Amino acid sequence: MQQEFNDPLWRTVLSGAQMLFVAFGALVLMPLITGLDPNVALFTAGLGTILFQIVTGRQVPVFLASSFAFITPIILAKGQFGLAATMGGVMAAGFVYTFLGLAVKIKGTGFIDRLLPPVVIGPVIISIGLAMAPIAANMAMGKAGDGAELIHYQTAMMISMPALLTTLIVAVFGKGIFRLVPIISGVLVGFAMAFYFGVVDTAKIAAAPWFAIPHFTAPEFNWQAILF
Structure with a gap:
């Protein structure tokens, strides 16, 4: 068992799993802040991650998620141009990323x-x-x-502080394989505390459908929104 955990494959799996937890939180938080549909973000992030792993030959254990750099532009663009035009602007930004990637592949990273x-x-x-x-x-x-208050302050602190302390302790004092998973350790402790205090609503989990189509919004290509 010890030899298995020392195998580089296990380190890659653990690193990828931790990246998944870190990126998943950001992935869901970003659409909640901007008023977008988290299900669409989850679907597109999963599809993008699969394409990324195919293109890179699974060389990097990365899960693609949302970019926080887009939060303020999306919020402002939604109020000024509407959701469809904002999605068109986001798609245009994605094409810019693609062209920059091609330029880096051809010219290298010097000009960046x-x-x-x-x-x-x-x-x-x-x-x-x-x-x-x-x-x-x-x-x-x-x-x-x-x-806006979602959970009583004292209950929230009894959940968040043990999770934060666990993450810090594992990151600083963890040895061997445990030092690779401070985020996962904090997530597990936080979830256990949330479950203990009755914050986890299993009824909504049980009622959720196994399969559902996300509510996609057709993009509208508005030059003002794109330039914005």
Whole structure:
């Protein structure tokens, strides 16, 4: 058993599983914040991940999820142009990503490094993190992203704090294979605490259909929304 866990394949599986948990949270949170359909995000992320693994020959244990960089533009574009035009703008951004990928494959990463040096990328990442910090704090306190209370404060803290402490302890003091899974450890502890305090609603899980078609929105290509 010890030899199996020391096998690189197990490390790849664990790394991929942890990436799945991390990306899944972001994947569902992003459409909830922007008012989009999480089921569509799940479907497209799964399809995109399958295509990514096929193209890369399964060399990277990655699960593709939502980009938090799009949260503010999507919210503003929805209010100004509507959902369909906003989806058209998102598709146009996806095509730009594709063309940039082809350019990197042909020319290498040199022009990207010149166009977007660390001094530019760093502040963008910092601003995204600072914008998400209040949402994370609200969720830890049992509130929605807009501050509306979902769970009593004390109950929420009894769930979120053990999960956070478990993640930190495993990340800092974990040995061997356990050091690879701090996020999974925190998720398991958080779910166990949520189940203990009766926060997990199994009735909705039981009532949910096994198979359902997501509510797709046909994109509308509006030049103003695309440029926005």
